[in-house]
Amino acid sequence: MTKERRGARRGALTLGNPHSRVSPGRSEPIARSFTEFLGGPLGRFSQVGTQRWWTPLRLLVTVALSFLSLAYMAKANCLHGNEVAGTAQLDWSGNKQYVSACYTDIIPLYSGRGLDQPGFPYSYSWQENGVTRYMEYPVLTGIFQWIMATITRLGYPAIHALFPSVPEVSFYFTITALTMAVLWAAVVAMLAELAGNRVWDVVLVAASPLVVVHAFTNWDILAIAAAIGALVAFRRHHLVTTGILIGVGTSFKLWPAFLLGALLIVALRSKKLRAWCVLVAGALATWLVINVPVMLAYPNAWGEFLRLNSQRGWEWTTIYAVLSRELGWSGLDPAGKTPTDLNMVTLLLFIAACVGIAVLGLCVRRRPRVAELVFLIVAAFLLINKVWSPQYSLWLVPLAVLALPYWRLIFAWGLIDAATWTILMWHLLGAENKGAPAGLLDLFILGRDGLILIIVALVIRQMLGKSVDKVSRDHDGCDPLALAGPFGCQDRWALSPKHPQPDKTIEREAMKS
Numbered sequence: 001m002t003k004e005r006r007g008a009r010r011g012a013l014t015l016g017n018p019h020s021r022v023s024p025g026r027s028e029p030i031a032r033s034f035t036e037f038l039g040g041p042l043g044r045f046s047q048v049g050t051q052r053w054w055t056p057l058r059l060l061v062t063v064a065l066s067f068l069s070l071a072y073m074a075k076a077n078c079l080h081g082n083e084v085a086g087t088a089q090l091d092w093s094g095n096k097q098y099v100s101a102c103y104t105d106i107i108p109l110y111s112g113r114g115l116d117q118p119g120f121p122y123s124y125s126w127q128e129n130g131v132t133r134y135m136e137y138p139v140l141t142g143i144f145q146w147i148m149a150t151i152t153r154l155g156y157p158a159i160h161a162l163f164p165s166v167p168e169v170s171f172y173f174t175i176t177a178l179t180m181a182v183l184w185a186a187v188v189a190m191l192a193e194l195a196g197n198r199v200w201d202v203v204l205v206a207a208s209p210l211v212v213v214h215a216f217t218n219w220d221i222l223a224i225a226a227a228i229g230a231l232v233a234f235r236r237h238h239l240v241t242t243g244i245l246i247g248v249g250t251s252f253k254l255w256p257a258f259l260l261g262a263l264l265i266v267a268l269r270s271k272k273l274r275a276w277c278v279l280v281a282g283a284l285a286t287w288l289v290i291n292v293p294v295m296l297a298y299p300n301a302w303g304e305f306l307r308l309n310s311q312r313g314w315e316w317t318t319i320y321a322v323l324s325r326e327l328g329w330s331g332l333d334p335a336g337k338t339p340t341d342l343n344m345v346t347l348l349l350f351i352a353a354c355v356g357i358a359v360l361g362l363c364v365r366r367r368p369r370v371a372e373l374v375f376l377i378v379a380a381f382l383l384i385n386k387v388w389s390p391q392y393s394l395w396l397v398p399l400a401v402l403a404l405p406y407w408r409l410i411f412a413w414g415l416i417d418a419a420t421w422t423i424l425m426w427h428l429l430g431a432e433n434k435g436a437p438a439g440l441l442d443l444f445i446l447g448r449d450g451l452i453l454i455i456v457a458l459v460i461r462q463m464l465g466k467s468v469d470k471v472s473r474d475h476d477g478c479d480p481l482a483l484a485g486p487f488g489c490q491d492r493w494a495l496s497p498k499h500p501q502p503d504k505t506i507e508r509e510a511m512k513s
Helices: 003-010 029-038 056-076 093-099 108-112 139-162 168-194 196-206 209-214 220-235 239-252 255-270 273-297 304-311 319-327 340-363 370-384 390-403 407-427 438-463 504-512
Strands: 081-084 087-090 125-128 131-134
Touching: 056 168, 056 196, 056 209, 087 168, 093 407, 108 168, 139 168, 139 220, 139 239, 139 273, 168 196, 168 220, 168 390, 196 390, 196 407, 209 390, 209 407, 220 239, 220 255, 220 370, 220 390, 239 255, 239 273, 255 273, 255 340, 255 370, 319 438, 340 370, 340 438, 370 390, 370 438, 390 407, 390 438, 407 438
Parallel strands: none
Antiparallel strands: 081 087, 125 131
């Protein structure tokens, strides 16, 4: 067993063999120009891995914290308040949240979901258009908001005494942002292990433009941390822990459950179906333990997430909204009615996409890497779904980096996606306030979707063996996520009875690299 595999099995953080570490200054054009500015790429006799303080892990976490600071500053203009009659009031006058593009769900939902009052969040309700509304987030996301709100209410009197103009909700946002910043730094640290010999690819996550605009737009970092933690546990051969973290992640957001689908394909290729069943059992048991108490105590509140998502129409930045704005398409359902047909169509399209990904994963010559499969499933979900809240793009960042570490492409997508948020905020000002025209917003949405589709196409091409898989190549043909995991690296079965012979041109290209 290799040293890396022994370290992973023991649970120690492993960043791959320093002598096998890929230098982006040599392999990535976008990094090459930066390293030239710093003094050039590593020399032949460089002592890689001997730095005592500025290790790759510490440097990546430092970069992540720097960009998280920018993320906080991006929302700072929405935190200002004024003291009125001894009470600090939040100042969103002049459509500041749109003009500054500093909008965040964390601020309006503090009072909007009763978090500024004592009591369990799922016991709170209000009337909206004749309908009784409840907290619409999955259980753990709601509980996280409640914990942050409780800390806020306990600590705010001291803050108000020192800074009278700071609103309570701004303190709540800051507490929430600090907690999620710690979790995002942990995500970057875990990705440094998952990246193996390509540890510097993680800078694409730490320094992503999407972190600046969306780290604190909503609570999506919670589910990302659980999902990446599950992949680390899987790599370390901790099956039960993997299942538990998937169950936890699914209690934050739905999408971490998609990891089970990707791992099923790898389990079938490895003939390790029993191990996969352990994962499912752990995930299901954890989800039930978390959800059943709330389901029994507050059934209507627990079902609000499902009710709202089934009854809401398409979101501003989905392909359906683009078709409506550009072509005048009125949708599949009568106006003002529950979008039953749209729900069914999007569900069937997503199921078809998952079946296609499964067939592809079972037929390709090389066993697909876990990150490739998870990325394809989550990307299909976002592209097909009727709801694509802009911050959902943050889900794809770590998955895309692990699946296809093409630096220029990933950065280009991040920049366009981040700009889409700014254009959306400008558009929401409305024509009466000289907001951006719908055509400009749709252009950026199509640009974002187009770049994601390019990444999807390149991942599929990579899986088919039509292009070099840089991650597999730099790990001796193995998946770094499965290096010491329960499924191992050996491919034992495929749906295709005869595997195509490897492309000699690709092999020669890999040898040159």
